[in-house]
Amino acid sequence: MSNSQLTPGIVPARLPARLYAENFSDHQPPLGPHEARVAADRCYFCFDAPCMTACPTSIDIPLFIRQIATGTPDAAARTILSQNILGGMCARVCPTETLCEEVCVRETAEGKPVEIGRLQRFAADGLMAQGIHPFTRAASTGKRVAVVGAGPAGLACAHRLAMKGHEVMVFERRPKSGGLNEYGIAAYKATNGFAQREVEWLLKIGGITVKNGVMLGRDVALGDLMTDYDAVFLGIGLAGVNALRVEGEDLPGVRDAIDFISDLRQATDLSTVPVGREVVVIGGGMTAVDAAVQSKLLGAEVVSIVYRRGREKMSASGYEQEHATRNGVCIIHGAAPVRVIGEGRTEAVEFAYTEEGPQGLTLSVERFTLKADQVFKAIGQTLAGAPQAIAVEAGKLPRHPMPKLWCGGDCALGGEDLTVTAVAEGRDAAEEIHAALSAAL
Amino acid sequence: MANLATNFIGIKSPNPFWLASAPPTDKEVNVRRAYEAGWGGVVWKTLGSEGPPVVNVSGPRYGAIWGADRRLLGLNNIELITDRPLEVNLREIKQVKRDWPDRALIISLMVPCDEESWCDILSRIEDTGADGVELNFGCPHGMAERGMGSAVGQVPEYIEMVTRWVKKHSRMPCIVKLTPNITDVRKPAEAARRGGADAVSLINTINSITGVDLDDFAPQPTIDGKGTHGGYCGPAVKPIALNMVAEIARHPETQGLPISGIGGVTTWRDAAEFMALGAGNVQVCTAAMTYGFRVVQEMISGLSDYMDRKGFTSTTDLVGRAVPNVTDWQYLNLNYVTKAQISEADCIKCGRCYIACEDTSHQAIEMLPDRSFKVKDEECVACNLCVNVCPVENCITMVRMPKGQVDPRTGRPVGDYANWVMHPNNPMARAAE
Structure with a gap:
């Protein structure tokens, strides 16, 4: 193919073949042993450490860093994984700049936190590379638990339950397990098939059976699960996507950012993934950034993120925003789409500047138009496919809606929609399930 | 810029920074480089008697301990005195001294403990032009087993005897280098003075094992599965050295005896501290071995700036x-x-002050809900541990309570000077007349 960055329309192979590997390599390369020791030396081993408090999975960060510093990274990995079985992925995708590293006392002291995320990755990767699974199952309890959704919440829940000696059956609607780790995050954050390797490694605990291609409500009913199993955990994520609700939204060229990311992640050859010459991403979260940056890396000439509110309201962190702009993405704040323009295909998007007032956000009369072959919608995901039997609250499922049933992860109430939060909720639900099942014994 | 020139027992040097007798001063090439870098003086690596030179190990000679970021804090060595022929050393010393007349050049000596050996070596170095001799009574390894080095330095009578021989057979200024591997460093210093020493230098290295190989179960540095104690030096030994220097400086029997301070001098500040405690100059080794000879430039500028700030015109x-x-x-x-x-x-x-005090001291720091930390004056004994563990310099300070104010810990007002000698709890207390 002879496409270039300037080829109009939505086309694949905009870049020379060699650039794909370069563009989609590990965006933050792993620390080597020396780098890790140097980075670990900066940790002060704080008392009641703020980083640990900020971590949704409450990893004992000062301890694991001290273990790295003292030359025992495998012990560090066990410290991490005992709290967060997806510690490897979280080390890659956690917005550490708004969690542990934001509150690191060395951020306070020098504006440069201890590199907690990278150190965590160093330890976790090291153990996984040796093929070591550091946990063993307790004696079988004879109890069976169904887990719906093999994303971070479901996997964390399943692992903890298996460890406690329960038999776990995981139902996953997609062909692969991992949830958003596999389908929903930028490729350069989890290179070399890490999401799948991590799932395989996690399953080494034993006692977990995963059935892929099974969808709740279509292939299996909640009622049957409740009858057939001693407990049920739902970690079904947010399968729906918010619509723009503007004229022209249905034009070819407008699509959900999450689908684009998913296609990209599943592509074996990135040069086959089509992308527009001029791409507009609407939204202000991590998905918007991941879609925009990857569009750029696929060779789009001009990529813009347009967010309806101000910079400080963006749910993508400052670090993520910088990551986007460093990659050549233009971020426009305070503008909302009013219509998608085009004859038979997307050609442009018209925006109105917004004004924050007492009545909320209003559109001003000031308008502008961005050329666009492709428009990605990244204005949030919504709960979809939830069983009728559960009363939805504020668009989410309660964590423990009824006896024998627990929910966690993005689909459930509480916490931010983050991988690490999902892991914490899955793990905690498993502990509650275990307590309930133990009491019943 | 303050004048750093020093006159130490008649030996002049442009600054008080000398390189100690050690690997960096074993050869002409090193010493020339040192002078070029700005060192005020050099104590040439210890010479032994005429005859076949000593033999060093061909495995590791050094072991170390490190702080954060692998900063070298302590260095241990099992190297012996020079293993080069005496004639070569003497020829080089003569040449170097001729080319660098304004720098101090001292020759360190270690020969068997008999008058003839000392008489002989002294006559051999006579015409090198060197400014003085330093008697190595300190090396704790290798030579001590042959009745030299610290084997002499640990027996005050031997120190006195050998020093007397040296003063008898040579007109050169004589510095006696003391070993710290002894209970009371004042005794060998007294002996040196009795023997006629012009000065003492201290400390030599401390007997040490830097670590243990936990796979081979051998002390480090390890030579073919075995290890032996070596001499410890570097920043880690500075507090020990400072105390020993101070003990000699204030001891009535040794007061006024010039001291060349050695032991972990790494920066200008270390040097100034040794000097404040009575050292007329300092000798440096580990800092140079860690960072190269160029470190002396910081020592020179730092000491000079400090002296200017203090209005000191001379190191004296x-x-x-x-x-x-x-x-x-x-x-x-x-x-x-x-x-x-x-x-x-x-x-x-970071909470380190809190946990240190709570776990290991006097429960005198309160952690408030907003994670701020407050000292409970009624519990604080002013132990200073919080200051020492705080990563931020001067974040925690010790503030003196004025006289008359009630100490909330004891309920008693702060009184006038009173020490243990006067204290009622002291069974031996005398009235403070």
């Missing part, structure tokens, strides 16, 4: 200035009351 203004303030515990003012004070503006909220 600094030397010994802290000696009168070194005292015995029993004379410390027990009515000197301070309380820790935490600067909230500087606090980075």
